[in-house]
Amino acid sequence: MGLLSYVARRLLLAIPTFFFTTLIIFLLAHLAPGDPIEVMSAWKPIPTWLKDEIRRSFGLDKPLYIQYFIWLSNALQGNLGYSYISGQWIGAIILSLAWNTIELMLTAQIVSLIVAVVLGVIAAVKQNSPIDAAISTLSLFGYSMPTFWLALLLIYVFSLNLGLLPTSGYSTVGQPFSLLDHLRHLILPVATMVINNSAYLLRLVRSSMIEVLSKSYIITARAKGLRERTVIYKHAFRNALLPLVTVVGISMGFLLGGSVIIESIFAWPGLGRFIMQAAISRDYPSIMGTSMIIVIMVLLANISVDIAYGIIDPRIRYE
Amino acid sequence: MLFRATLIIMILLILMASFISRVFGQVIEDRTPLFTLHCLINSTKPGDLAAATIWKEDLAKMGIDLRLEVLDPVAISSRMWGESWNKRWEEGGWDLTAPTMFTYIWDPTSLVWWESCWTAWGLLPHGWNNMGWTNARADMLVRDFFRTFNETKRRELMYEWQRIFVEDPPVILCFYPYFVVLHNPKITGFQAWRVCGSEGFDMYYDLNYEGKTEDDFIYIKWMTSVDTGLTRGWNPFFVDGHPAWASFHGLLSMVETEKGYKLAPLIAKSWEWSEDCMSMTFYLRDDVYWHDGVKLTAEDVVFSIEAALDPATGATISGDLIPVIDHAEALNETTVVIYLKEIYPDLPCLMSTYHFFVVPKHVLGNVPHSEWKTHETNTEGGKLPGCGPYKFKEWVKGQYWVLEAFDGYFGGRPFIDEIIFRVIPDVSTALMALEAGEIDVIPEYPAGELMAEYRRLKDEGKVAISPQRKPGLGFIYVNRNHPILANRHVVRALWYALNLPRIHEEVYFGYGQIANSPIHPMMPYYNPNNTVPTYDLNAARHELELAGYIWPRRITVPFEVYYVQVVGAAVGGAIVAAATTYAVTRKKSG
Numbered sequence: 071m072g073l074l075s076y077v078a079r080r081l082l083l084a085i086p087t088f089f090f091t092t093l094i095i096f097l098l099a100h101l102a103p104g105d106p107i108e109v110m111s112a113w114k115p116i117p118t119w120l121k122d123e124i125r126r127s128f129g130l131d132k133p134l135y136i137q138y139f140i141w142l143s144n145a146l147q148g149n150l151g152y153s154y155i156s157g158q159w160i161g162a163i164i165l166s167l168a169w170n171t172i173e174l175m176l177t178a179q180i181v182s183l184i185v186a187v188v189l190g191v192i193a194a195v196k197q198n199s200p201i202d203a204a205i206s207t208l209s210l211f212g213y214s215m216p217t218f219w220l221a222l223l224l225i226y227v228f229s230l231n232l233g234l235l236p237t238s239g240y241s242t243v244g245q246p247f248s249l250l251d252h253l254r255h256l257i258l259p260v261a262t263m264v265i266n267n268s269a270y271l272l273r274l275v276r277s278s279m280i281e282v283l284s285k286s287y288i289i290t291a292r293a294k295g296l297r298e299r300t301v302i303y304k305h306a307f308r309n310a311l312l313p314l315v316t317v318v319g320i321s322m323g324f325l326l327g328g329s330v331i332i333e334s335i336f337a338w339p340g341l342g343r344f345i346m347q348a349a350i351s352r353d354y355p356s357i358m359g360t361s362m363i364i365v366i367m368v369l370l371a372n373i374s375v376d377i378a379y380g381i382i383d384p385r386i387r388y389e
Numbered sequence: 390m391l392f393r394a395t396l397i398i399m400i401l402l403i404l405m406a407s408f409i410s411r412v413f414g415q416v417i418e419d420r421t422p423l424f425t426l427h428c429l430i431n432s433t434k435p436g437d438l439a440a441a442t443i444w445k446e447d448l449a450k451m452g453i454d455l456r457l458e459v460l461d462p463v464a465i466s467s468r469m470w471g472e473s474w475n476k477r478w479e480e481g482g483w484d485l486t487a488p489t490m491f492t493y494i495w496d497p498t499s500l501v502w503w504e505s506c507w508t509a510w511g512l513l514p515h516g517w518n519n520m521g522w523t524n525a526r527a528d529m530l531v532r533d534f535f536r537t538f539n540e541t542k543r544r545e546l547m548y549e550w551q552r553i554f555v556e557d558p559p560v561i562l563c564f565y566p567y568f569v570v571l572h573n574p575k576i577t578g579f580q581a582w583r584v585c586g587s588e589g590f591d592m593y594y595d596l597n598y599e600g601k602t603e604d605d606f607i608y609i610k611w612m613t614s615v616d617t618g619l620t621r622g623w624n625p626f627f628v629d630g631h632p633a634w635a636s637f638h639g640l641l642s643m644v645e646t647e648k649g650y651k652l653a654p655l656i657a658k659s660w661e662w663s664e665d666c667m668s669m670t671f672y673l674r675d676d677v678y679w680h681d682g683v684k685l686t687a688e689d690v691v692f693s694i695e696a697a698l699d700p701a702t703g704a705t706i707s708g709d710l711i712p713v714i715d716h717a718e719a720l721n722e723t724t725v726v727i728y729l730k731e732i733y734p735d736l737p738c739l740m741s742t743y744h745f746f747v748v749p750k751h752v753l754g755n756v757p758h759s760e761w762k763t764h765e766t767n768t769e770g771g772k773l774p775g776c777g778p779y780k781f782k783e784w785v786k787g788q789y790w791v792l793e794a795f796d797g798y799f800g801g802r803p804f805i806d807e808i809i810f811r812v813i814p815d816v817s818t819a820l821m822a823l824e825a826g827e828i829d830v831i832p833e834y835p836a837g838e839l840m841a842e843y844r845r846l847k848d849e850g851k852v853a854i855s856p857q858r859k860p861g862l863g864f865i866y867v868n869r870n871h872p873i874l875a876n877r878h879v880v881r882a883l884w885y886a887l888n889l890p891r892i893h894e895e896v897y898f899g900y901g902q903i904a905n906s907p908i909h910p911m912m913p914y915y916n917p918n919n920t921v922p923t924y925d926l927n928a929a930r931h932e933l934e935l936a937g938y939i940w941p942r943r944i945t946v947p948f949e950v951y952y953v954q955v956v957g958a959a960v961g962g963a964i965v966a967a968a969t970t971y972a973v974t975r976k977k978s979g
Contacts, residue, residue, distance in 0.1 A: 104463035108470060110705060120708055123700045127759070156622045157762035163619065166786045222817055230821050237822045243789050243811050244608060337813045339616075339787025347620055352463055 080376050084369045088362075089142075095361045096138050099354055105130060106154040106352045128154055141358055150359035155351050160359035163344065168363060170240065171340035174332070175325045177256060178263035183318065185268040190275025194310075195302060197280060205272070212269030217328055221262045221335040228258060238337040259336040263328065267321060274317055278310040285309075312383060319375030323368045395970040399963035403956060419942040422454035423933070424873050427478035428485045429468065430459040437487035440892045444488060447886045451929055452940030455485075474519040475870040484874065485883075486866040488563045488892060503531050507559065521870035522559035538666070538734055547914035551906045555921050557877045561865040561884045562904040562921060564893065568857040569900070571820075571843055573829040575599040576609060579855035593635050593792075594778045596805050608791075608807035609829040612819045616787055616812045623781075624767040625746035626697065626704035635792055635808070636680075636775030639742035640671055640690065640725075652737050656685065656747060656776070657725075666732050671740070673723040678797045679749050680774035680781070687719035692750035694727065702758040709744050749774055778803045788812060824851050856900070860909035863901075878936035884922040885929035 106128070107121045125131055129140065144151060150160035193205040229237040236242065241252045282288065283306055291301045329342035341360055348356035428445075430438050438459065445455040458478070460468075468474075468483045476482030504510050508528045511518035530550040537543050555562075570579050578596040598607045621627060625637040640657040657671040677685040694717040696702050697710050713736065715728045729736065739745060752773060756764050766773035770784035778800060779792035789811045794803045811828055813819040820842060822828045846852040865887075867880050874880055889903050908915040922928065933940065 102463070103467035104471070105467075108466045109463060120700060120703075120711075124703050127701075127703060152763045156618075156620050156768065157627070157764070158619065158622070158768045159763070162768075163786070170787070222821075225818060225821050230825055233825070237825050237827055238813055238818050239811070239827075240788050243610060243809055243827075334814045335818055337788075337811075337815070337818060339785075339812070343814060344619070344787070347615065350461070350463065351620065 076380050077373075077377055080373045084373060087369060088365060091365045092142070092145075092358065092362055093138065095365075096141070096354075096358060097134075099349070099352070099357045100134055100137075102349075102352065104352050106354065109351045109353075110155065137354075141355070145359070145362060150362070151355035153348075153353050153356050155353045155356075160355055163356070164341065164359060164363050167339055167341050167344055170338060171326070171329055171333070171342055172367070174256070174259060174263070174338060174340060175322065175329060178260045178267060178325060179318070179322065181260060182264045182268040182271055182321075183314075185264060186271030186275050186314075189268075190272045191279055191302065191307065193272070193276045194279030194283060202276075206276075209269040209272045212265040213273075215265065217262060217266055217331050218335060220265060221259070221332065224258050224262060225335075238335070240337075240339055259332050259338055262332060262336075263325060266328070267325060271314065271317065271321070275310065275314055278313045279306060282306045282310045308382065312379065315375055315379050315382060319372040322371040326364055326368060395967055399967060402959045402963055405959075417944055419944045420452070420940075421942075422449075423452040423938050423940050425454040425456060426484045426871075426873070427456045427458050428487055429465050429483055430457050430487045431465060432459050432461050434487075436896050439896045440488040443892055443895070444887055447888055447926065448883070450926060451882070451886055451933060452938070453883075453886075457487075469519050469866065470513065470517070474513045475521055475868075477868070477871050482868065482870075483866075484868050484871055488561075488863070488865055488887065488889075503535070507531065518559075520559040520867055521875075522557075524553060524557050527553045527557075535734060536732055544914055547908070548916045548919070551908065551916045551919045554907055555919065558867070558880050558884065559869060560867055560907070561880070561887060562907060563863040563865060563887075563889060564897070564901040565904050565909055566861050566863050566897075567900040567902075568832075568861070569843065570855045570857060571823060571831040571846070571852045572855065573609070573823075573826075574850070574853040576829060576853075579857065593805065593808055594800070594803050596803075598805060601804070606806050608809055609805055610809045610811050610827070612813050612822070612828045612831045613810045614812070614814050614816070614819075616790075618770050618784055618790055619786055622762065622767040623770050623773055624748065624761060624764075625775075626702060626706055626748065627762055627767060635779040636777045636781065637742070637746045637748070638775075638777055639745045639747065640673075640740040641737055642742055652741060655742070656690075657740070660737055666734075668726055668728045669736050670720075671725045671727070673725065674799055675723055676799045677776055678799075679751075679776050680795055680797075681749075681752075682797070683749065683751055683774075685747065685749075685776055686722045687725045688722075689750045690725045690747055691717045691719045692754065693745070693747045696748070696753075696758050696761070697745065699758045702761055704761075706745060709739055713739060747776065779808060782807065820846070860911045862904060862907060862909060864904070864907075876936045878932045879938070881922055882929045882932035882936065885925050885932060888924045890924060 105125070107124055107130070110124070122131075129137060132140075141151065148161070150164070152159055153163070189205050189209075193202045196202050225237050228235045235258055236255050239255055241247050241255055245251070279302075283302075285306075288301060288306055291305050292298075296305075326342065329338075329340060330346045331342075332338060333340040333343035334346065341364065345357065345360040345364070347353075348360060428441050430441055438457065441455070441457050445457060448455045465483075465486075468478075468481065469486075473480060473482035478484045506517050507522065508518065508531055509523040509525075510528070512521065512523070513519050527550055530546050530553070534543055534546045534550070537546065572579065576596060576598055596609070598609070601607045638655050640655060641660075642653045642655040654674075656673055656677055658674050660669055660671045662669050671690070673685075673687060673690070679685055694710070694714065697704055697707050698714060698716070700707060700711070713729060713731075713733045715730045717725055717727045719725055727736065727740075733739075753761065753764075753766060756766070761767060770790060771781040774780070776798075778795055778798045780795045782791040782793040784790040789809055791807055791809050793807045794805065796802050811822075813822060813828070816831075819828065819831050823831055824846060843852070843854055847854050865883075867874055867883070869875055869880070893899060893901065893903060902910075905921045906916055906919045910917065930940075
């Protein structure tokens with residue numbers, strides 16, 4: 071019951087967060103200068119009377135708070151509306167693109183965690199050794215590298231010079247889809263995200279492990295004659311995980327934000343690229359619909375992290 | 390004695406300083422800027438910033454402070470065409486734009502375009518004349534031009550209009566930009582785009598592939614930076630992009646010839662005016678088919694015109710047609726009569742691809758116009774058949790779409806079997822993809838900042854570069870509503886200070902041609918002898934003087950100020966002299 075009520079509390083807290091975040095996004099989108107009609111008339115100038123006509127048909131002549139409540143009431147009923155620019159149903163766009171972004175992010179996050187845990191533990195156990203120094207230097211390098219530059223560098227080396235991997239895209243165009251081909255396309259964007267993301271996580275794991283390894287119960291475990299592997303992975307590691315679990319939830323949000331750059335450079339057909347295009351076009355329904363999904367994804371990720379936290383540390387859920 | 394002498398000299402010095410300062414007031418140069426102007430820079434165009442920086446340096450030599458304001462395109466559009474369109478930068482409006490920020494395809498045969506952009510009738514909110522340019526003589530020339538059928542007279546009117554345009558400029562002309570296409574060297578046949586506007590169907594239709602025979606199946610991968618199906622739709626009434634240009638047609642096409650642009654038959658094989666010139670009859674081909682096999686008839690044309698004339702459709706092409714066309718009628722299967730609201734000699738141009746498209750009545754006939762945008766024919770590829778040389782085959786959202794050659798095309802099946810439009814938003818990635826052979830074509834508008842990279846690829850034999858002649862014009866918008874820019878001499882001064890040859894070389898690597906007319910050399914009525922201000926800072930200063938601005942200002946320092954300075958210096962010197970004399974005297978006296 072303790073875990074259930076803990077989860078229920080977390081879900082309830084997410085509701086006002088959701089409303090507040092969508093309201094902020096709505097206001098920011100409308101406060102930016104211009105509107106979708108201005109964008110449409112940039113391709114082919116539209117007379118002002120026709121612009122006003124189109125604005126009325128979109129409901130853009132209504133007060134902002136009315137527009138927000140109309141959108142919200144429709145969204146809560148599952149109707150995210152239609153794009154002002156393309157006429158596409160937002161739900162259809164999200165259904166076709168969301169999985170691509172989730173796939174990219176989840177893969178990057180899982181690989182980042184594996185890399186961070188392995189290297190972080192090694193660095194902590196071999197503290198102040200040349201191995202520790204090398205790992206720390208690599209993590210600093212990965213953390214400092216601008217994402218877009220790293221992405222182009224990887225394409226240049228592995229695609230253009232070595233010819234091992236494709237430059238961009240989801241799969242090879244003009245050929246039937248194959249899983250192996252798709253995985254080859256996944257490697258470079260994931261690698262870019264992993265290098266950036268794991269660097270930070272690695273440092274966290276290292277410092278957390280170092281702190282735990284200095285605890286008295288670890289000394290006791292060693293004094294009892296337990297194998298070093300058992301001491302590290304059974305006694306130290308689980309306790310060192312807590313800060314990592316906390317950060318994982320936050321890093322999901324950063325990964326989603328960073329997906330805009332990754333998806334643009336690698337031509338990955340995801341939500342990040344789409345929302346960037348929507349923002350440039352001032353396509354309010356697309357911005358709001360996609361943002362809502364992203365907000366929900368981040369909230370669910372954080373709730374999952376909180377639940378995992380509660381499972382790992384029973385003290386948390388009984389507070 | 391010595392002391393008395395010194396005292397007398399002191400008094401004489403003070404009197405002399407007073408006299409000099411009264412008679413000869415000092416004149417100094419005031420180099421503070423005459424005025425400040427704000428130049429809008431498109432954040433997505435680094436070339437604009439480089440060009441504007443060069444301009445800024447030269448304007449500073451004339452006492453004009455040019456501030457460079459980098460904004461995203463929609464923010465720029467909001468300032469220039471929003472509620473503050475006629476206000477200065479400080480009031481939320483705008484002053485100037487960067488050199489070549491805007492490159493429009495110039496169509497001198499569109500009355501709607503001309504009246505809305507370049508006449509008093511086009512002042513916002515009615516049109517697009519956000520420069521606030523009002524020149525009664527120029528307006529009259531435009532009006533007469535669009536009511537005259539005599540070609541000689543039309544030419545005279547346009548030549549005069551071009552002269553006035555330079556004398557009292559609404560914009561500062563910069564370049565006719567060159568557009569280049571980077572492509573796989575095996576692909577040939579890139580010609581000037583025939584359609585006045587964006588890419589024409591001929592861009593794909595005329596392509597060849599080295600070594601390909603009729604039996605070989607060849608597809609080419611074409612880079613595109615956005616998925617137009619996802620971001621704009623598939624109905625040509627709403628879209629300005631690839632699917633429309635290769636798949637749909639207007640009644641006519643604008644064809645580039647050696648002597649410029651001419652209208653050519655397409656779906657319509659001929660056309661003629663009525664005696665009173667208030668209607669035109671189009672005779673259609675009998676062998677045009679939609680991609681689903683249904684025959685195209687005059688009913689489709691009338692249906693399309695009616696939809697374009699209905700504001701409820703929300704079509705971007707409506708703005709050109711509604712002011713001019715009253716209604717259309719199908720006399721039989723292959724004859725359409727279009728009736729006008731007023732005489733408009735350039736109706737055939739309005740019926741060409743870019744201004745107008747024919748859509749199938751048998752598909753859209755039961756769909757209310759107001760629902761066209763959200764209907765599946767616009768949102769899902771392949772639901773709206775076209776009649777062009779390429780038809781829809783496949784669309785994978787966000788990744789690519791495929792057009793395949795249409796066997797039933799009335800002009801003959803295209804040589805290239807399939808065109809795959811691959812979405813690659815980042816141009817650096819696209820260049821590497823081209824180099825790696827993952828794509829075959831990168832279109833670029835215009836040739837510009839990446840030319841150095843293009844040349845490297847060409848020199849290494851990896852790609853070929855085909856320059857494209859396209860009737861585009863790059864220019865600087867000037868807000869003539871601005872109290873300073875309302876004076877035409879100030880605008881001409883800015884023009885004289887614009888070092889276009891240097892910008893041409895350093896920013897655009899010599900690609901393009903410096904403009905001398907708002908009409909492109911490829912378009913009708915271009916005057917090759919039209920003269921424009923060329924880079925000359927002395928001439929610029931002269932224009933500023935005509936406007937009443939002289940820089941640097943020469944200021945005579947007021948008597949009182951100078952008097953205090955000089956007399957103060959004299960008194961100070963006298964005190965020092967007196968003190969020295971006193972000390973010497975005391976020393977001598979022991």
